[in-house]
Amino acid sequence: xxxxxxxxxxxxxxxxxxxxxxxxxxxxxxxxxxxxxxxxxxxxxxxxxxxxxxxxxxxxxx
Numbered sequence: 001x002x003x004x005x006x007x008x009x010x011x012x013x014x015x016x017x018x019x020x021x022x023x024x025x026x027x028x029x030x031x032x033x034x035x036x037x038x039x040x041x042x043x044x045x046x047x048x049x050x051x052x053x054x055x056x057x058x059x060x061x062x
Contacts, residue, residue, distance in 0.1 A: 022030075052061050 054061055
């Protein structure tokens with residue numbers, strides 16, 4: 001009986017906190033979503049206005 005109780009406690013090992021067990025497909029999908037969000041944020045910051053050179057005398061671009 002003592003032997004059975006010992007084995008049962010080993011079967012109930014606790015998982016480390018913060019660690020999820022995912023299959024590869026789900027992990028890849030989540031990584032792709034994260035990369036898409038990063039690219040969208042980077043694209044928002046990449047919008048640069050074009051600089052136009054203006055003539056000092058007449059204030060027109062030629």
